[in-house]
Amino acid sequence: MKSIFDETTKNELEERIALLNENSERKWGKMTVGQMAWHCQYPLKLAIENKPSSKKGNLLAQLFFKKSMYNNKAWRKNLPTAPQLKAREPKNFSDEVKVLQQLMYDMHQLKSREAWNAHPFFGHFTKEQWGQVQYKHLDHHLTQFGV
Structure with missing residues (x-):
């Protein structure tokens, strides 16, 4: 499974994001x-x-969905989104991509961090799983926009 902690994978994500524009x-x-x-x-x-x-965390999510967060199987389209993660108003593409790129860089820099707190919904992830779930989420949405 790919991970945002891997340099080649991080670069791939950056290249895919660079293919997006406000009309994607x-x-x-x-x-x-x-x-x-x-x-x-x-x-x-x-x-x-x-x-x-x-x-x-959510016991049902941990029992039935957690492994899908970081395995090689693609997520299905139109998965439900937590209410706080739904953008309710328009967002400026350029501004939001700059923030996203900085966060991806910051996350990649944490590849040596050993102490990771539990995810509030899915519970404990290892460092490797944190890197994998970040890649998988980004990959899912970049695929959503054709890159």
Whole structure:
């Protein structure tokens, strides 16, 4: 499984993002490309901030969905999105991509971090799994926009 912690994979993601523009059209879903760039920031921020969570996670999610977060099988289209991750207003593509690119860089720089707090919904991830889930989420949405 690819990981954002791998230099080649990080570069691939950056190259794919560079192929996007404010007129990129989605293949599925409702988000604009600017909203997608905004949406993709949250999981990166969550991992980078690495704050302890008072939540134990969702047991059903941990039992039935967690492994799909970091395995090689592609996510299906139109998966449900947590309400706080839904962009409700237009987003400026250029501004949001700059933030996304910085967060990707920041996440990649954490490849040596050993202590990772649990995900508030999916529970504990290893460092490797954190890198894989970040790649998989970005890959899913870049594929959504044809890159």
